[in-house]
Amino acid sequence: MADMYVFETTSLLEQLDQILMKTENESSFAEEDINEIFRTMHTIKGSSAMMGLENMSKLAHAIEDMFYIIREDHPVITSMETLYDIIFSASDLLKAEIENLQEDEYTPTDFTEQMNKIEDFAAVLKGAPPASAEAAAPAEAAPAAPAAEPAAAAAPAPAATPAQPVSASGLTTVKVFFEDDCKMENLRALLVINRISESCAELEYIPEDIENNGDTAQTIIKDGFLVKFRPAQGASTDSIMETIRTTANVKNCEVIERGSEAAAGDPSGNVTTVRVHFDDDCKMENLRALLVVNNVRDVCEDVTFEPADIEDNADTSKIIVEEGFVVRFKSDKPQMVLQVIEGTPSVKSYVVEEAPAPAAPAPAPAAAPAPAAAPAASAPAPAAAPAKKAEAPKPAAKKAEPPKPAAESAPAAGAAKGGVKQSLISVNLNKLDVLLDLVGEIVITEAMVTSNPDLKGLRLDNFQKSARQLRKLNGELQDAVMSMRMVPISGAFNKMTRIVRDMKVKLGKDVELIFEGEETEVDKSIIDQLNDPLMHMVRNSMDHGIEENVEDRIAAGKSPKGKITLSAYNASGEVIIVIADDGQGIDPEKVLAKAERNGILTKPASEYSEKEILNMIMLPGFSTNEQVTEYSGRGVGMDVVKKNIEKIGGSVSVDSKFGQGSSFIIKIPLSLSIVDGMEISVGNSIFTIPINSIRQSFKVQPNQLVKDTTGKEMIMVYGECYPLIRLYQLYDLKPNTENVFDGIVILVETDGKSACIFADELIGEQQVVLKPFPTLLGNYNIKQYGMSGCSILGDGSITIIIDVSNVISDF
Amino acid sequence: MAENTGGSRSAYTADGIEILFFNIGESIYGIEIKYVNEIISVEQITVVPKIPDYIKGVINIRGKVVPIISVRNRFGIEEIPYDDRTCIIVLEFEDGDQVGIIVDRVQEVLIAKPSDISKAPDSKNVNANRYIKSIIEIGGEIKLLLDCDKLITD
Numbered sequence: 014m015a016d017m018y019v020f021e022t023t024s025l026l027e028q029l030d031q032i033l034m035k036t037e038n039e040s041s042f043a044e045e046d047i048n049e050i051f052r053t054m055h056t057i058k059g060s061s062a063m064m065g066l067e068n069m070s071k072l073a074h075a076i077e078d079m080f081y082i083i084r085e086d087h088p089v090i091t092s093m094e095t096l097y098d099i100i101f102s103a104s105d106l107l108k109a110e111i112e113n114l115q116e117d118e119y120t121p122t123d124f125t126e127q128m129n130k131i132e133d134f135a136a137v138l139k140g141a142p143p144a145s146a147e148a149a150a151p152a153e154a155a156p157a158a159p160a161a162e163p164a165a166a167a168a169p170a171p172a173a174t175p176a177q178p179v180s181a182s183g184l185t186t187v188k189v190f191f192e193d194d195c196k197m198e199n200l201r202a203l204l205v206i207n208r209i210s211e212s213c214a215e216l217e218y219i220p221e222d223i224e225n226n227g228d229t230a231q232t233i234i235k236d237g238f239l240v241k242f243r244p245a246q247g248a249s250t251d252s253i254m255e256t257i258r259t260t261a262n263v264k265n266c267e268v269i270e271r272g273s274e275a276a277a278g279d280p281s282g283n284v285t286t287v288r289v290h291f292d293d294d295c296k297m298e299n300l301r302a303l304l305v306v307n308n309v310r311d312v313c314e315d316v317t318f319e320p321a322d323i324e325d326n327a328d329t330s331k332i333i334v335e336e337g338f339v340v341r342f343k344s345d346k347p348q349m350v351l352q353v354i355e356g357t358p359s360v361k362s363y364v365v366e367e368a369p370a371p372a373a374p375a376p377a378p379a380a381a382p383a384p385a386a387a388p389a390a391s392a393p394a395p396a397a398a399p400a401k402k403a404e405a406p407k408p409a410a411k412k413a414e415p416p417k418p419a420a421e422s423a424p425a426a427g428a429a430k431g432g433v434k435q436s437l438i439s440v441n442l443n444k445l446d447v448l449l450d451l452v453g454e455i456v457i458t459e460a461m462v463t464s465n466p467d468l469k470g471l472r473l474d475n476f477q478k479s480a481r482q483l484r485k486l487n488g489e490l491q492d493a494v495m496s497m498r499m500v501p502i503s504g505a506f507n508k509m510t511r512i513v514r515d516m517k518v519k520l521g522k523d524v525e526l527i528f529e530g531e532e533t534e535v536d537k538s539i540i541d542q543l544n545d546p547l548m549h550m551v552r553n554s555m556d557h558g559i560e561e562n563v564e565d566r567i568a569a570g571k572s573p574k575g576k577i578t579l580s581a582y583n584a585s586g587e588v589i590i591v592i593a594d595d596g597q598g599i600d601p602e603k604v605l606a607k608a609e610r611n612g613i614l615t616k617p618a619s620e621y622s623e624k625e626i627l628n629m630i631m632l633p634g635f636s637t638n639e640q641v642t643e644y645s646g647r648g649v650g651m652d653v654v655k656k657n658i659e660k661i662g663g664s665v666s667v668d669s670k671f672g673q674g675s676s677f678i679i680k681i682p683l684s685l686s687i688v689d690g691m692e693i694s695v696g697n698s699i700f701t702i703p704i705n706s707i708r709q710s711f712k713v714q715p716n717q718l719v720k721d722t723t724g725k726e727m728i729m730v731y732g733e734c735y736p737l738i739r740l741y742q743l744y745d746l747k748p749n750t751e752n753v754f755d756g757i758v759i760l761v762e763t764d765g766k767s768a769c770i771f772a773d774e775l776i777g778e779q780q781v782v783l784k785p786f787p788t789l790l791g792n793y794n795i796k797q798y799g800m801s802g803c804s805i806l807g808d809g810s811i812t813i814i815i816d817v818s819n820v821i822s823d824f
Numbered sequence: 825m826a827e828n829t830g831g832s833r834s835a836y837t838a839d840g841i842e843i844l845f846f847n848i849g850e851s852i853y854g855i856e857i858k859y860v861n862e863i864i865s866v867e868q869i870t871v872v873p874k875i876p877d878y879i880k881g882v883i884n885i886r887g888k889v890v891p892i893i894s895v896r897n898r899f900g901i902e903e904i905p906y907d908d909r910t911c912i913i914v915l916e917f918e919d920g921d922q923v924g925i926i927v928d929r930v931q932e933v934l935i936a937k938p939s940d941i942s943k944a945p946d947s948k949n950v951n952a953n954r955y956i957k958s959i960i961e962i963g964g965e966i967k968l969l970l971d972c973d974k975l976i977t978d
Binding site: 798 | 868870871872873874875876879882883884887889890891921922923976
């Protein structure tokens with residue numbers, strides 16, 4: 014329960030940040046954004062109250078109130094900055110509180126100060142003369158405008174999504190009863206409200222004080238719980254009813270009063286109701302009716318029809334034959350629409366019904382599942398655009414969304430989710446970890462079975478055939494499990510938007526953040542580890558990279574607006590992430606001088622290449638910025654970043670042109686666990702080299718061996734010389750052979766560097782499951798000697814996995 | 825395996841502490857039974873390069889990679905070839921980490937009463953003494969209780 018709350022609230026807050034950031038960039042609040050913020054805060058308020066987190070609930074309530082004012086009164090917001098500051102800091106407080114909540118000892122934080130700020134600002138908003146809807150938000154269709162105002166506003170604003178023409182009286186009223194003896198009916202009612210609040214543009218309920226008043230439970234038991242709502246865009250009465258019905262402990266719910274925009278209630282009066290009859294014996298009347306609907310939809314908006322389920326329910330054709338097919342639409346030129354209807358094949362006649370009786374019961378389609386659902390089946394279809402005709406069961410789909418960037422769901426909230434069925438579930442990461450471990454064990458066991466020593470020398474054609482099949486299936490299983498764990502990196506990137514935004518304000522630098530390839534997928538556990546390093550590097554770029562003064566940028570011929578680019582792409586089993594800025598770059602001389610001062614040089618200063626110098630900034634305790642700022646330069650520098658990235662098996666390098674900018678290149682493995690490897694032996698030890706870093710393996714011919722002046726051995730391959738690394742020397746092992754011509758040489762390449770590794774012999778190719786070294790060994794920094802982990806082989810022995818880049822780097 | 829976790833099982837019976845005793849040469853050492861997960865015979869140890877001498881390498885215990893420490897080496901005593909009495913005592917610590925220690929032979933489990941136990945002398949000059957938690961006198965014999973945490977972390 015608490016888990017779910019933390020997960021939901023965190024993603025809601027992230028979503029909130031996304032909306033805020035978007036609107037801040039566009040410097041305008043669209044109606045749907047306001048609604049979305051309102052709903053978000055409402056949900057947080059409700060669920061916090063249910064969890065007994067009064068302080069969070071109250072803070073959310075204060076923000077909700079403020080947005081209520083913004084939504085209803087359309088005040089002229091004089092200080093957008095203050096508004097954003099207030100909401101951002103409130104969102105930060107809520108996030109911090111969620112973090113606190115996960116600590117063992119949780120004490121609620123006092124939000125009074127923040128709440129006062131919000132209330133003060135709300136008071137200012139309230140005090141401001143309410144501008145007309147048009148003035149405050151000219152682009153809006155004003156669906157939330159007071160009832161007196163005709164909803165016809167949709168027409169003049171073509172950019173806006175069509176408003177639902179529901180008059181104030183047109184709220185759908187639903188009475189909900191809960192299961193007998195389910196207790197705490199008021200809180201269950203609140204749950205209902207929370208679940209549907211996101212899909213409702215307007216929502217009222219009786220009794221109102223369910224949240225704070227336990228006595229309302231009795232009222233609900235006796236009279237039922239009354240919910241009045243108007244569906245938001247993208248939702249329909251049906252989907253809301255369904256949500257209510259599927260909420261825990263709801264016994265039944267019935268529609269008492271139908272809020273029918275299609276009914277006569279529309280004050281604009283331009284809804285036309287047409288009863289269509291088809292040719293006798295034309296068959297499949299329901300599909301013909303659908304054709305009519307589709308044609309009508311092409312020319313006008315807000316088309317509803319009865320029976321509503323013609324598409325799926327063939328029985329409706331009978332109803333259509335008997336009673337005709339009722340189409341309601343809204344158009345300025347009803348004549349044109351009527352012509353369209355007339356022109357549709359098989360239409361025999363049509364009658365325009367002047368005043369459709371709102372109370373006229375819709376012919377209940379026989380196939381409607383529950384009696385309560387029958388009236389709902391004829392629910393007003395809110396959609397006008399064809400894309401909207403299938404409404405996604407939004408609240409359900411929303412819950413199911415995996416913990417991936419809220420960005421995708423947030424902007425889409427207002428837009429139609431055409432025909433999307435709920436197909437996402439959220440799964441605890443631990444379960445995926447267990448699954449991955451199991452798959453790893455299966456891979457090992459498979460090898461154990463198929464290369465079992467008992468089978469040696471036997472002729473086993475059928476066994477081999479089955480074994481191959483098993484191997485293939487195991488491979489597919491592995492891929493499936495891996496793909497389950499892959500999430501787009503955009504989540505990690507999006508978090509940076511917020512950091513850049515905050516620093517922009519604080520540092521007074523104008524910077525834009527650009528994403529490239531944010532859809533690149535990386536293992537979830539890697540992404541989790543990536544947040545801190547990314548944040549650190551983006552901060553670095555903002556603080557040290559981008560020039561302090563705009564004049565400097567202009568003088569250097571750059572655009573006054575700084576640019577930080579985050580890009581990600583796949584390359585040979587790795588994901589490469591680049592954080593680039595077009596700032597002042599790194600001054601190699603300054604770095605070298607400082608390194609010399611700090612005494613971290615290991616050879617004469619003149620012998621360092623530029624690349625080596627640049628990479629010095631990642632040595633422990635190095636920070637080129639003399640000044641410590643709030644954001645960076647506190648001594649925890651790039652060395653920590655480097656360490657963190659190495660922890661997940663990655664690497665970082667720096668590239669910089671002084672004066673033109675710098676970039677940090679992070680390479681991380683796609684996934685942590687299963688590696689295709691080549692096993693080699695040195696004496697009694699078995700090592701595994703990842704296949705993707707092997708170029709070839711070969712026996713050395715005498716004419717290939719070259720020695721340079723210092724006696725360093727090189728191997729000549731295809732006219733190029735590569736240094737020879739004798740693994741037994743590197744690792745102080747006893748080899749079976751020290752003679753280069755007897756053993757095997759493997760040409761490896763990574764990061765554009767190549768070398769030849771000398772080993773006793775090749776054993777073969779095998780998939781291995783990477784296991785980290787036990788903690789005891791981890792203390793000895795063996796990774797820097799090129800051992801990235803170990804793995805258990807089919808026969809139960811242990812192999813050490815070699816990280817080629819670290820082996821090469823020493824040569 | 826969870827119920828076997830070292831810390832969760834109390835080694836304190838009503839009478840005292842349960843201790844597993846083993847031999848290193850002529851000396852008898854003990855470790856609290858709460859750390860002991862199992863005792864296995866010495867099998868092929870995979871050498872890991874570039875680690876201190878006293879860590880002999882790693883072995884595979886039911887899919888888990890477990891580092892192996894030579895107690896002789898740790899104590900600075902000359903190492904002897906493994907024979908059929910040589911054992912690996914697999915210890916499990918509270919955080920779930922497992923470490924194996926190689927001992928010459930395992931003796932028995934005894935319960936040490938509080939009155940049997942006395943504090944170790946505060947001498948730092950002998951290498952082995954650094955790892956001794958207390959001195960136990962049982963059945964007229966002097967035995968040394970090892971401090972498992974120090975044995976692997978120091």
